[in-house]
Amino acid sequence: MEGRAYMFIYVDESGSFVPATRSDSWCVVAGYVVPEVVRKHVERSLSLLKRRVGCAYQNELKLRHLSESQLGRFLGELGDLESTLFISAIDLGHQDPQVVFAHQRKQVDSIRANRPNMLYEEGRASIDDLSGRLERLSPQLYTQMVAQVDLLDQVFRMATLYYAQRLPATLGSFKWRMDEKNSARPLFEQTLTHMAPALIQAKSLREPGISVEGFDHSHFDKCFRMARRPPNFE
Numbered sequence: 001m002e003g004r005a006y007m008f009i010y011v012d013e014s015g016s017f018v019p020a021t022r023s024d025s026w027c028v029v030a031g032y033v034v035p036e037v038v039r040k041h042v043e044r045s046l047s048l049l050k051r052r053v054g055c056a057y058q059n060e061l062k063l064r065h066l067s068e069s070q071l072g073r074f075l076g077e078l079g080d081l082e083s084t085l086f087i088s089a090i091d092l093g094h095q096d097p098q099v100v101f102a103h104q105r106k107q108v109d110s111i112r113a114n115r116p117n118m119l120y121e122e123g124r125a126s127i128d129d130l131s132g133r134l135e136r137l138s139p140q141l142y143t144q145m146v147a148q149v150d151l152l153d154q155v156f157r158m159a160t161l162y163y164a165q166r167l168p169a170t171l172g173s174f175k176w177r178m179d180e181k182n183s184a185r186p187l188f189e190q191t192l193t194h195m196a197p198a199l200i201q202a203k204s205l206r207e208p209g210i211s212v213e214g215f216d217h218s219h220f221d222k223c224f225r226m227a228r229r230p231p232n233f234e
Contacts, residue, residue: 103146
C-alpha cells in the first residue's frame with residue numbers, strides 16, 4: 001500500500017466512574033482502531049446490523065438491542081478485518097476514594113512545581129490554568145481521564161507495532177473520534193487535551209516503547225517529529 005493513509009480511532013466509555021461499594025463495578029474506555037482501507041467495510045457491517053434490528057442509522061445502538069447471535073455475527077465480521085480494539089478498564093469497587101483524591105492532588109502539585117521555572121508571565125499563567133483545570137475535575141472525571149490517557153498510550157504503543165507489520169501506510173496520520181458526550185463537558189475535554197500529551201510523553205520516558213528492526217516505521221517517522229535525544233525534566 002503506497003502513499004499516506006489514515007488510521008481512525010473511535011473512543012467511547014461505558015460506566016459512570018463514580019466510587020462504588022461493591023466489586024465488579026467496572027468502568028471501561030475503549031478505542032477501536034480502523035485503517036482507512038477497511039473503514040467502509042466496518043461502516044457497512046454496522047449499517048446492516050442496525051437495519052436488522054430496526055435501529056435508524058443515525059441512532060446509537062445499545063447492547064440491549066441485540067441478541068447474542070446478532071452480536072456474535074457482528075463481532076465475527078469485524079474480526080475478519082484488519083481492525084483492532086484496545087481497552088482500559090477499572091473496577092471502582094476496589095478503588096479507595098481517598099487514594100484517587102491523593103493521586104489527583106499529586107498531579108496538581110507536580111504541575112505547579114514547575115511554575116518558578118517559567119521565565120515569562122505567559123508560562124506562569126499557563127501553569128496556573130492547567131493546574132486549576134485539573135484541580136476542578138470531579139473525582140469521577142479525573143478517574144476517567146486517567147483511564148483514557150492509559151488507553152491512548154496503549155494505542156500509540158501497540159497499534160504502531162501491529163500496523164508497522166501489516167499496513168504501515170496507515171500510520172501516516174491518526175484521526176481521533178471521541179464520544180460526543182465529552183464536548184458537553186468542556187472542562188474534561190480541555191483538561192484531557194492539555195494533559196494527555198505530557199502524561200504520555202512522561203510515561204514513554206519511564207517505559208520506552210518498542211521499535212522492532214525490520215518493521216516498516218517509515219510512514220510514522222515521516223509524519224511525527226522524532227527528538228534526537230529525550231528531554232530532561234530534572
